[in-house]
Each structure stands twice: as structure tokens, then as C-alpha cells.
Amino acid sequence: MIHRFIIGAFVIAGTMLAGKITAHERPNIVFIIADDLGYSDLGCYGGEIDTPRLDRLAREGLRFRQFYNQAKCEPTRAALMTGLYHPRAGLALQNPSVTLGEALRAAGYRTGIVGKWHLPRNPTRKEQTPIERGFDHFYGLYDGASDYFPSAIGRNKVSLDAYTPGNFITPLDHAHFRPHDRWGHGPDAQRFLLQSTFPEDYYMTDAFGDHAVALIEDAVADPSGAPFFLYLSFNAPHTPLQAPTPLIDKYRDLYRRGWDVLREEKWTRLQANGLIEPPWRLPPWRDDVPPWHELTTVQQEKEAHRRAVYAAMVDSMDQNIGKVLDALDRLDRTKHPGLSDNTLVMFMSDNGAQAFDNANPPNRQVDPSHPDSRWCMGAVWSAFSNMPFRYNKQSQHQGGHCSPLIARWPAVIAPATITDQPGHIIDIMATFVDIGDVDYDALDVPPLDGASLRPILEGGHRPPPDFWGFEFGGMDLAVIQGEWKLVNFRSGPWRLFNLREDRTEMRNLAWQHPERVRSMAALYDQWSQDTFGNDQRIFAQRRTRDRLGPQHMRYTEVLESNRLGFYANPPIGVTAAGIGDAPGAAVREIHEIWTLRASGTGMAATGRDAFTFVGKPFSGDGEIITLVEAVKPSGKVRLGVMFRATLEPDSPFVMTGLNPGPGRTLQIVRDRPGADSKVTRGEDGVLAPFFLRLARHGDKFTASYASADSYVWKDFATTTVTLPAEGWAGLAASSGTASETVEVIFREWENMVTER
Secondary structure, three states: OOEOOOOOOOOOOOOOOOOOOOOOOOOEEEEEEEOOOOOOOOHHHOOOOOOHHHHHHHHOOEEEEEEEOOOOHHHHHHHHHHOOOHHHHOOOOOOOOOOHHHHHHHOOOEEEEEEEOOOOOOOOOHHHOHHHOOOOEEEEEOOOOOOOOHHHHOOOOEEEEEOOOOOOOEOOOHHHEEEOOOOOOHHHHHOEEEEOOOOOOOOHHHHHHHHHHHHHHHHHOOOOOOOEEEEEEOOOOOOOOOOOHHHHHHHHHHHOOOHHHHHHHHHHHHHHOOOOOOOOOOOOOOOOOOOHHHOOHHHHHHHHHHHHHHHHHHHHHHHHHHHHHHHHHHHHHHOOOOOOOOEEEEEEEOOOOOOOOOOOHHHHHOOOOOOOOOOOOOHHHHHHHOOOOOOOOOOOOHHHHEEEEEEEOOOOOOOOEEEOOOEEOOHHHHHHHHHOOOOHHHHOOOOOOOOOOHHHHOOOOOOOOOOEEEEEOOOEEEEEEOOEEEEOOOOOOOEEEEOOOOOOOOOOOOOOOHHHHHHHHHHHHHHHHHHHOOOOOOHHHOOOHHHOOOOOOOOOOEOOOOOEOOOOOOOOOOEEEEEOOOOOOEEEEEOOEEEEEEEEOEOOOOOOOEEEEEEEEEEOOEEEEEEEEEEOOOOOOEEEEEEEOOOOOOOOEEEEEEEOOOOEEEEEEEOOOOOOOEEEEOOOOOOOOEEEEEEEEOOEEEEEEEEOOOOOOEEEEEEEOOOOOEEEEEEEEEOOEEEEEEEEEEEEEEEEEOOO
16 A cells, blocks of 8 residues: 555646657666676576576566666666766766656656665765656665665665655655654645564565565555656665575575586576677686585585575565566556556666675674674676676676666567677666657757667667766776777776677787777777766876775685685695795785795706796797786896796796896796796886786797787797697796795786687
């Protein structure tokens, strides 16, 4: 039952604008967004979680294979709500713009929002609240996250607001609400309420679904016949992971099978359902991810348990989306024929799955099924959710900002279709302005950054955008132009990928296309200056290494007592060794930045080496590439990349190296066990940062270097040495003496096997 506390006449703000589409022809719009959902969590996107209602939406509508968001909660919502890039709109929508609610209400739509607002997360003025930004009704969170059960939600978390005084709509009893502490005074006492108590069976995702249905029922009962716009913004499956126990138990046996088996099965489904092209490759697990069978029984149980809670949250969200679809069908059958056919329902996620883990050991003392659990999903399951893509929330690689998008509009959209035409979150406002017949030019605000998706929804072709820019935190940057994508990771150098041939971003083509790197880098800088209004977010001004913050994407083991372990440093898939007499050697990795504390006399001419080595097994032909970012100049230090037969100090090897004293490039070779090493000198004056490369083709090894911004290799030495096909490849550094250490910082280390 829908409760109205104080019945008041409903007033539509704004006037109906003249247009070619009448109010009865324009569609109703239900836009649904999930929070931190991975690309492949849904069944219709290859996932293992039970999502029959969203799968139904896909069967009856259109799936996008590449739809882009802004990789983080607030930036995505700011762009969604305004049709502007988030720097132009402002994360608190403080810059000139109109919201979806304001634009559609001006065109005669009834507007409502249920769920997470987060624009900003803690409004300090009532003008920042949803009902002051175009929405007639609001039930949900101003904040960006919340607990899900009453025991931890708090009495100041959930709001119930109404644009028209007294016109509150809720399926809950009015006794659960009280006037808002900040704004609930005078006339606003009839506009702003807080939920101070909760029913015993309250679960936030269920409450959002129930309120969405209540708003739909109220909207279609309006005798004016005005179309409605409902924005349903779930906070699930955002942490903390909390779900009803029966739903959690439904999934525990599934995840006890382990992430390795489940990953292979998901990859097969992704290929079978048309979401993957044959040239695309599945990225390997990161080096920090342990094989499932190497975990202890207790660790396996905890990992399976926490993933089961996440799956239960997604399952619950799907059930509540089902309530919305069922309400449309029921009203279509009983009171409003054609309602379902002329309602556009869209679903997406605000960014990729997040990889944060519990930073506070007491968080793991609570059972993951407990209503007040503070567990997070962790880095491995996050990577599993974001398959087939790499990285996670906040990254501008595909795993961070490519999300599912499903659209159903039976009167317009052909069922069971998939499109590879790209879309962007800034296109949503333009789409709704188009189909809602909004006179946007009359609103006296900046022009939209996006373009309407309507041609794609109608089965046609939309001219591709000139380009899209992306930025997060002054450290993760990208630009997409046609099928090309230029992107970096955590303030690192640019990487270049061809999204048509390699959407999983496995082959960095920057070295094959240096001119394209330079032109797209200039395009990013121009976009950044235009969008931010200054040059503070251009590539050259990205965050320095010491300001990158904590590591979020590495596996952290669950210890037997539930205490928080630490990810192995270096990661378990990497071997760090003091070759020979290299005391004090140490290796640390964070944000894919490798810091070697190196000692030892070096790659000796006397037949026995003494240096610090970080490497992985390597087979066959290929190349090693790294960026030497920082090193203290010294005439004794040697550093570089190396192919090596064994980890014994007298092993044969080939190395592309540098003596940072004069900045001299070197090729160092030992051609047989115990032999003296031989040095070929290259050029002087090579100063950090710079790239080094060592390429192997059979017994031929070529040494090269490049400046950090040229992406053009300069070969300086070639040698022929017989090394076994199976060996080691990695980073090497020495201080020149056993009594001293030197710190060398590498990044962008890649061991790349030549494809056969």
C-alpha cells in the first residue's frame, strides 16, 4: 500500500513544451544503476550469478558490448545527471547545468529517484538535494554508501523527501519517519524527512525496490497521463558486503569450486554468448593471485563465503528489478494497456567492481553472513567480476570503466540484440532529451557533451564520436578515438591499444605507433584543459609517485584467525633473488612500481655474479621491456633487463643495461657457465626516466633504449648467445659493492612472449 502522510495537490513544475511528440507518445523512462558491479557478473553478460530478471531484460531488449562510465561513483553520477563530463558539471553539480530531473520535469514528466544520490555525498544546503534538482520524490541516501540492515544503518541515513509539501510516497508506515534535523523546520518540515526506525525485516535493497514500485503506481495513477521518469539507483553491491543469509547460502557451494575453475567457465560463456571476439585474449591472473588449490581449507572457505555474500547482493538487486518489471506488466494488464511497450528501461553499472580489501583486522573477526559484516570482496574476486577486462574501479582500463548496458523498449528496440557501437554515460541525458522531446536549448545551460543513443536503440547506426576523454584522481587518464585507446595506470606512461582487435588490452602498441601516441596524448591534454578549465590535469601534471596512495588491487590472504594478511611483496608469481653475494637485497611492488634495493658487485667479469634479480620463468622468444624511472647516479651501479639461464651466480645471461654514472647504455653477456662476462658499450648521456628493451629471437639478442616520451627504440648492440629455451626474464640491479645498497625504481615491466 502507498502511504501519503499529508495529501496535497500534485504540481508539475515547469510547463509542457511544444514538440513533435505528444505526452502520450513519449515513453516513460526507468533508469536503473548498480553500484560497483563488474562487467560480467550478470547471467546475460556471462556471469555465474542468478539474474533471471535482468536476463529477461536482455532477451527482450538490447545489450551494449562497450558502454563507458567515469570509473567512480561521483564522476559517473555527475556525468549521468547532466550530460556533461564530470569536471564541467562539478561533483556537487555546482557548475551551470540542469539535471535529468530538471530537464524532464520541464518537459512535463513526473520525476522520482530511489536510492543513492551522492551529488554531493553530504549536502550542506537543501539546494543540493534531489527534490531541489528536479525530482518530485526521493527515498534513499544522500551519501555514497550505507549498511543494509537496520542494526547498523543509523537514524540519520535514509531520507524521504517531496517537492510538493506533504506529498510523501512510501510503502512504509509514517511512524518510521521524523522531520529532517537540518532542513525539517517550518514549511520544509513537510518536505524533508529522515527514517529513524525500520521494520524488523528491512533490507535496504528490498526497500529501494518497494519504493520504486510505489512511485510507478503513483505516477501512472495521475489523471493527466503525463509520462514518468524513475531513477532507481541501487547501492548494491557496494561494500560493506551484507545480504540475507538464505541468499548467501544459495551460493556458498558454487564458490567452493574455486576461482580458477569458475574463471575458465566464465570465459567459455563470454565466448558463447557473443560478447567476445576471437582475436581477444583472456588476460592471465596477476602475479599476486595464488592458485585456488594452494589455499588452506580455511582460506578457501572464507574466500568462497565472502564471494557468496556479494553474489547474494546482486541476486537481491535482480529480484527487486523484477518487482519493477512485474509492476509494469501488472499495470499494463489491468489499467494501462501499452504501458510496458512504451516504457524504456535501462540498466548499467557506475564503474567496474572494486578491489579494496578490509584494512582493519577486526573487520574479519565477524562472520561474513552477519548482518553487520564489514567484509569486502577483495582483489581476486574483483578481477573475476570484471572479466574479460583488466583492472578495476578507478582505473581507466576497460575493467574500471566499461560496464554492461541493457535497454528494453518493446515499441522501439528489437529483442535479443547486441550492439558493438560504443556509448558513454554522457550520452544518457542527450538520449532522454531526444526521446522526451525536451527543448534543451531553452534551458540556458552549457551544450551537452554527449549525443543521443536513439539511432542505436532503433536499430540504426550512430555516427561515432570524435573522441572521449577520461580522468580519475589526476593519475588514471585515457582518451578513446575510434578504435584506438590511449591510457595509463597510476601516473605511469601512456599505453596504446586497438579496441577492435584487442579489447582486453593485452598488446601495448605504443612502440608500433609512436605518432599516434603523440597525437592522442595531445588530444587528451586539450580535452583536459577544455574540460577542467585549467592545465592541472594534463598528462605532465599527473600525480607524482609519492602521492599515489595505498595499494588496492593486490590479493591479501585471509589468515587462519580471520586477521588481515598482507599481499606478498614481491607477488607470489615473481621470484626475487640475491644472485651470489648480494646482502641487503629487497624488493617492493606497489601500483606496478618495482623498487629494488640492490647490492652486490654486479654482473661480474670474474664468472660469478652478485646482484639483485626480480624475474619470472620465460619460455621461447620474446622481449623484456621496462621503464627506469629513478636511480641515484653512480659510476658503480648497473641496472637493466636480463634473460638468464638459471638463478645460479655463474649462469649464462644476456642483459640490456645502464651505468647511470655517465648514463651509458650497456649490453652485458656471459655465453657459458662460469665464463667472464663481456660488455659492449652503447651511448652516453641516457638519463632517467628512459625505457630499456632486450629482444630475443632464437640465439640472437638485441639491446635497445628509448626516451620516456618518444616511444621510438634505438638499437645499440646485438649478440648471438645460446641460451636454453626455458629460463628466466626480469629486472636486475647492483650497487657495485657488497657493503652498500642502491635504490632503483622500475615500472611498466613486461615479459612478452612472441606469439606463435
